[in-house]
Amino acid sequence: MSVLVVVECDGGEVKKSSLEVASYASQVAQMLGTTATAVAVGEATEANLAKLGEQGIGKVLYDSEPRLKDFVNGAYTKLIAAAAQQEDAKVIVLANSNIGAAVGSRLSIRLEASLATNVVELPKTDGGKFVVKRGAFSGKAFADVELESDRKIIAVKKNSIEALHEDGKTAPVESFSAQLTDADFADAPKEVIMQDQAGGVLLPEADLVVSGGRGMKGPENWNLIEDLAKALGAATACSKPVSDVDWRPHHEHVGQTGITVSPNLYIACGISGAIQHLAGVNSSKVIVVINKDPEAPFFKAADYGIVGDVFDVLPKLTEAVKQLN
Amino acid sequence: MKFLVCISNVPDTTTKITFTPDNKEFNKAGVQFVINPWDEYALTRAIELKEAQGGGTVTVLNVGEADTEPNIRKALAIGADDAIRVNAHPKDAFFVAKQIAAIAKDGGYDVILMGKESIDYNGFQVHGMVGELLGIPTVAPAMKLDMNGNTATLEREIEGGKEIVEVNTPFVASCQQPMCEPRIPNMRGIMTARTKPLKVVEPTADAPRTEVDHFALPPAKQGVKLIPAENAGELIKLLRNEAKVI
Numbered sequence: 401m402s403v404l405v406v407v408e409c410d411g412g413e414v415k416k417s418s419l420e421v422a423s424y425a426s427q428v429a430q431m432l433g434t435t436a437t438a439v440a441v442g443e444a445t446e447a448n449l450a451k452l453g454e455q456g457i458g459k460v461l462y463d464s465e466p467r468l469k470d471f472v473n474g475a476y477t478k479l480i481a482a483a484a485q486q487e488d489a490k491v492i493v494l495a496n497s498n499i500g501a502a503v504g505s506r507l508s509i510r511l512e513a514s515l516a517t518n519v520v521e522l523p524k525t526d527g528g529k530f531v532v533k534r535g536a537f538s539g540k541a542f543a544d545v546e547l548e549s550d551r552k553i554i555a556v557k558k559n560s561i562e563a564l565h566e567d568g569k570t571a572p573v574e575s576f577s578a579q580l581t582d583a584d585f586a587d588a589p590k591e592v593i594m595q596d597q598a599g600g601v602l603l604p605e606a607d608l609v610v611s612g613g614r615g616m617k618g619p620e621n622w623n624l625i626e627d628l629a630k631a632l633g634a635a636t637a638c639s640k641p642v643s644d645v646d647w648r649p650h651h652e653h654v655g656q657t658g659i660t661v662s663p664n665l666y667i668a669c670g671i672s673g674a675i676q677h678l679a680g681v682n683s684s685k686v687i688v689v690i691n692k693d694p695e696a697p698f699f700k701a702a703d704y705g706i707v708g709d710v711f712d713v714l715p716k717l718t719e720a721v722k723q724l725n
Numbered sequence: 726m727k728f729l730v731c732i733s734n735v736p737d738t739t740t741k742i743t744f745t746p747d748n749k750e751f752n753k754a755g756v757q758f759v760i761n762p763w764d765e766y767a768l769t770r771a772i773e774l775k776e777a778q779g780g781g782t783v784t785v786l787n788v789g790e791a792d793t794e795p796n797i798r799k800a801l802a803i804g805a806d807d808a809i810r811v812n813a814h815p816k817d818a819f820f821v822a823k824q825i826a827a828i829a830k831d832g833g834y835d836v837i838l839m840g841k842e843s844i845d846y847n848g849f850q851v852h853g854m855v856g857e858l859l860g861i862p863t864v865a866p867a868m869k870l871d872m873n874g875n876t877a878t879l880e881r882e883i884e885g886g887k888e889i890v891e892v893n894t895p896f897v898a899s900c901q902q903p904m905c906e907p908r909i910p911n912m913r914g915i916m917t918a919r920t921k922p923l924k925v926v927e928p929t930a931d932a933p934r935t936e937v938d939h940f941a942l943p944p945a946k947q948g949v950k951l952i953p954a955e956n957a958g959e960l961i962k963l964l965r966n967e968a969k970v971i
Contacts, residue, residue: 502865505853514934538844540742544938587862589888602885650903657762665970676738686968699949708954720958
């Protein structure tokens with residue numbers, strides 16, 4: 401019996417969200433009196449995989465098949481199912497990412513497992529039950545859910561678990577083959593197009609986010625948002641009305657029907673704070689709201705606020721960040 | 726071509742969320758229910774593709790009790806041809822996926838579409854479960870869907886980019902914007918929807934694999950600390966020294 405964790409890699413590095421799920425898995429393994437094994441997907445280096453020891457991982461399985469560099473639903477599912485069988489994994493942990501959801505849902509059928517996505521805390525195992533807390537109602541509530549099957553799959557929401565760091569600890573990296581055939585790559589992408597993200601910070605992985613709404617008055621003023629984001633090393637985002645009128649691309653739209661983010665810091669500039677927008681951001685650790693309307697509903701959900709004109713306030717903030725650095 | 730579009734019945738996006746006194750269930754009292762906003766992309770795109778092909782059918786499927794019928798009728802008014810309701814409380818994603826797979830197996834559908842996730846449970850699970858139960862590919866979440874004969878070209882969102890994926894029918898896709906502009910019913914649609922077939926079937930005997938122990942609301946915020954606009958730089962110091970987030 402063991403705990404298996406799926407770690408996503410990109411450009412040789414383990415993604416930050418996967419360091420969190422690896423830490424989650426090793427803590428679950430400890431609770432269950434067993435060890436955590438990682439299976440890596442994407443483009444990884446052996447040195448970086450070995451460092452997963454710092455997150456408490458006992459060993460890492462890696463299939464160096466080159467076609468696994470990009471996400472392929474069929475192949476990834478087969479690979480992880482094979483690893484779960486080999487390791488007799490009772491709990492499988494993934495990131496609550498587009499990859500995690502696509503693979504986790506198929507795996508739950510193949511492995512006859514209970515599945516919980518959007519999980520925000522370590523499980524509770526009192527009284528022989530296995531209960532996880534997950535976000536529901538688009539961030540407006542939480543649900544404690546009992547996973548009843550013998551085998552459990554958990555997709556952990558980003559930034560809800562602190563990544564462990566035991567400096568210098570390494571895990572052995574073992575080569576692993578799921579005997580993948582051409583048929584497993586039938587749904588391989590024809591093409592992968594990565595976004596040209598301002599400042600190089602991807603919104604779903606970002607710790608800091610600067611977001612703009614209709615109060616920015618037009619796309620030509622977005623340099624104010626980008627300047628502050630760049631000074632902070634933050635990603636940029638926007639509200640739904642802004643992406644609806646194409647001031648900004650859809651992939652920046654944060655809210656109930658856009659991306660849900662949970663960064664350490666979310667700075668909302670000229671966004672009134674409709675309930676649908678709050679649903680996408682209210683699990684952020686700290687929320688800052690800048691709006692000239694003191695009655696904007698967003699202030700009720702904020703930790704810090706400035707009642708003022710974004711065109712006046714934003715340059716001052718950017719300047720203050722530069723001085724601090 | 727036969728399209729199956731799965732819709733769920735969810736509280737309107739502006740709903741203030743409350744629960745029953747035992748915190749076991751969502752409190753439906755006084756709440757307006759709508760077609761899950763993500764599912765509207767699936768529904769409209771299926772109708773557009775059917776129209777472009779100049780034939781075929783769009784069947785809408787809901788797993789729910791009788792109170793979901795107004796929204797099933799709304800989907801018919803938007804342009805679906807017929808509807809099936811599996812008469813059951815949607816207990817969990819696995820249970821719902823089993824119902825959809827059973828209907829899909831019988832109906833011989835070419836394309837099975839649904840929204841990315843429901844805005845109440847936020848599972849983002851059903852698409853993959855249905856695909857796996859039927860042994861067909863799933864593309865999730867899909868931002869674009871075009872058909873050329875039996876081949877579909879889709880754009881699949883990945884973190885920080887997108888993949889272009891080609892699959893042959895039958896397949897499952899979970900949809901999100903900017904796939905299409907969701908349609909609203911017109912008067913003619915509302916009139917014809919009343920007489921379109923809505924078949925009610927009983928669920929399979931499958932048991933759910935998860936159970937909600939209880940719901941809870943997030944802790945209330947402490948209250949906002951306001952910084953005067955003329956002293957905006959002070960905010961940055963607070964974020965570093967007090968909140969410790971930068």
